[in-house]
Amino acid sequence: MTTSPATADPVRVLLLWCPGWSVLATRLIQGIPADAALALTDRSVIVAASDAAVAEGVTAGLRLRQAQHRCPDLIVLPQDTLAETRAFEPMVRIIEDIVPDVHVVRPGIAAVKAQGPRRFYGGESEAAYALFSHLRTYAERDLRTSIDLRVAVADGLFTAEHAARNTTIATPVTVIPPGGSAAFLAGLPVSTACDKQMSHLLQRMGIRRLGEFAKLPRDQVHARFGAAGLHAHKLACGQDAPTLNARTVPADLTATIHFEPPTDRVEQIIARCRPAAARFTEQLTHSSLVCTEIRVGVQLEPDGLLERIWRHPWQFGQTEILDRVRWQLEDIATDSTTIDDEALPYRICTVQISPESVDAAAHHAQGLWGDRPDERIELALTGLQHRLGHDGVLTSAVGGGRLLHERRILWPWGDALPTERERRLEQPWPGSMPGPAPATVFAQALTVRVHTADGTAVTVNERGALRSEPVWLLLPTDRRRITSWAGPWPINQRWWRNPATVNRFQLADNDDAAWLVITDGRQWWAEGRYD
Template identity: 30%
Template sequence: MAREVSAPRVLALWCPDWPAIAAGAEKDLSPEQPIAVLSGGRVLSCSAAARAAGVRRGMRKREVQAICPHLYVTVDDAGRSARMFEPVLAAVADVIPAVEVMRPGLMVMSISGATRHFGSEADIAERVIDVVSACGVESQTGIADEVFTAVLAARHARLVDPGGGREFLAPLAVSELGCEPVLCAGPNGVADRDELIDLLWRMGIRTIGAFAALEVTDVSTRFGTDAVVAHRSARALPTRPVSARGPDADLVVEYRCDPLLEFVEAAAFVGRRLADDLHQRLLAANVACTRLTVRAVTASATSYARTWRCVRPMTPEDTADRIRWQLEGWMSGRNAPRPDAPIAVLRLEPVEVIDAAEMQYGFSGAGLPSDNETQERVRRALVRVQGLLGGDAVRVPVRSGGRGPAEQVTMVALGDEPAAARDPSLPWPGRLGGPSPAVLSSEPVEVLDAAGSPVRVTTRGGFSADPVSLCWGRRSWSVRWWTGPWSADEKWWMPGNDGVTSRAQVLLDDSRALLLRHERSAWVVEGVYE
């Protein structure tokens, strides 16, 4: 008889208000002391006592201090949160070794094998809560078939039945799709769902179930990339790329410390170097890491290890931060005994990698990527080309001032100061409005009227006759629609320059739209709309 294999189950453990709890624990504040942690001048996290006084997330500093004058206010410190979370991790790891950290205050673990030892899933959840309570920390657990549902289940202290993830998620408010920013990042690095949630709300979609009921094709064609990831989460489907696979042994990086590492600062310096080495190997292998184990071996051969999980691929900065947080937790000795000897070996072990082909990148701004990982990859490629072809061979665009689309871009050599040739903040009367052409050009063209005579712009700023056809290259097209011309009297004070430039837009019979520029009695195609 074939043996039935049970589906993997995930337990999530969530410590509410962790940044505030960690800040209070570091200063040994009373549990009754209201605490608020700020990020960007707004409340990121607050304690239960602060909420009872009326403090809420998103409030400004002055506002919360007016509401609660005896409030303890501090800024967000990811290193502090990670360091104070280490004793909780160590306690849970003694019960279930395969613990993955999503962020300080939130961890997930597979319990498929643990049920054979502890009994039911409820018994496992109770045991984990007990060991966390022994550390003086309140927590909630949730169990489901995949990570996203398990985390929301932890927020509601629910154990979801196998296969019941979608039913559990259905009545929840659609805003809960963005309740954990660490879960809101797809392969392209998108991490903020406020705009998506606001759009769904205005469309009348108020629950996760209503969003899950939409067709996949409708979501993929009418919303952004992250909406597709959110839609999979709403249907309780795993969001990991299908290409996820175990790493090759040659992706592991290791550093044998000489001299041995006894202080956090020295270990963090080595960790940053290891992070750069690891990402060089990942880049060469055309993969990115989504789960990473940080391992330290002391001179007495004692091994310490912790696994960190990210939904989006880790950047070198992400990796270096997690190494430092983990080393601070191990070596500070503030919340747990220090290692029994100095660190002799530091090792980074990618637990899960994805193919680079599965990652989608978005570009924005002055020709540069919008996320750190993409920016680093593009920068390295461009620097390499620049080294082969010379400093001026690689140029990047900088937004500039001007009236035409070509004038609104200044190309500067990679590495030079991104200084615009013309100030874009000036009014520039006569500037062409959006949208801008997708392709710039400067090819000559003839615009003809019904009699086949050239169409010009008169001194009164109008067409000499209605445009009927257009000769571009060796072909001729009919003009289905046109608008303009718009004239700008530029540099009229300069000798030998009539200064009058006119622009018009035309739609050809093959549905292409062109931007034309008329100057010195001649037309050129200035741009093509796509």
């Protein structure tokens, strides 16, 4: 007879939850009134809404257009996870004042092991109320606002989070006794522990609560659903064994340069920033980090502030940082006071350089054959950029769109290219051309003419079909015979603004060249050429 190994005592977790943190952080950052109807979006879908917006029927999961129909005065902003994380940082520091080794689950949720606070404060309930009172005092004193806070203590992170979500404003603190996780979780739906596909299958089997799911034999659940099912079954049984990783407080890498008295001389500002940029890069190297995104803030006299985030495709060095500071100063300059005059229309009080995105240096080591342009190319293009300005040297990328000129994205050299989401590559774009794009895309579509054999202009009917056979393609400087053609491919974009439809055709000529042309029914243009 064999005996199962003894089960270790579950980890008691003290968890803090701030309901609606995304909305609260955005409201504090943007200075939006507490009673305003505010909604945060991700890809035109509502992901969070304020109480005023919820009262108007705006809920998570609505399309943006539906939400604006229900609440015409709705303030809509994109969700910014990085900003929410920065806004939560002071809250984490306040927690660390009374409880060490804080584990940040995500912005708005933090957890610690309850063992230490329980001993210090004389019990888990006492520790939870001490944390609650400390944070409430901080919010009222420093943030000058009231924050909805919930605190829970339970076995494991999973149970503690759902216990916090089951609290109310009247009773914001709850303690699930040791060993009581399974009983507490039994009434929750299976979707709280299972993914969407597993949850749907369990509901079809008549299993709708975690208590019912926990009664199933674990070995059979493992055999049917694999590792995901085994993990979900352990959660349903209250056997969560989380690993709480105490966050490592990063070194403050922010470089701040003060000017006393304030100055408007560009070269003086750059000279003062050079040692700070050198220290900034040295600290990154000493910490084995690389910075791919920085925030440059320029404080103007008396109280103006201009901030901009700069991204780099590889990593920032001292030269790259100083270039971004100079380019930001160029943006401040007016037409009458240019950068060549070495004077700005405003006096600068402070320049602040802070890292926005850092990563381990090991993740950015070059491969055997390299992964960036040759150093001589970089020096040549950077030199041109110094002469022509930040936007004088551009690189290109492919974006989303229906027309070819919409898909071309030009970006300043040295800046990181937009992400696929920013380029909207994941969107379907009905009407866009499939297959390989033309090798040559004209900066401005060429006006051309398409004629029949007798010289009559070829037109298109309402269905997009040609009314006559195309024979001649008349270019601005040439005339070619059309040997074959294909189409139409209609483009009916923004039909609610302009009902006109544009049709695409492909034409091949007797000079072994192919053309992508568009027409509105009468006029023809060449978008590109297949070389």
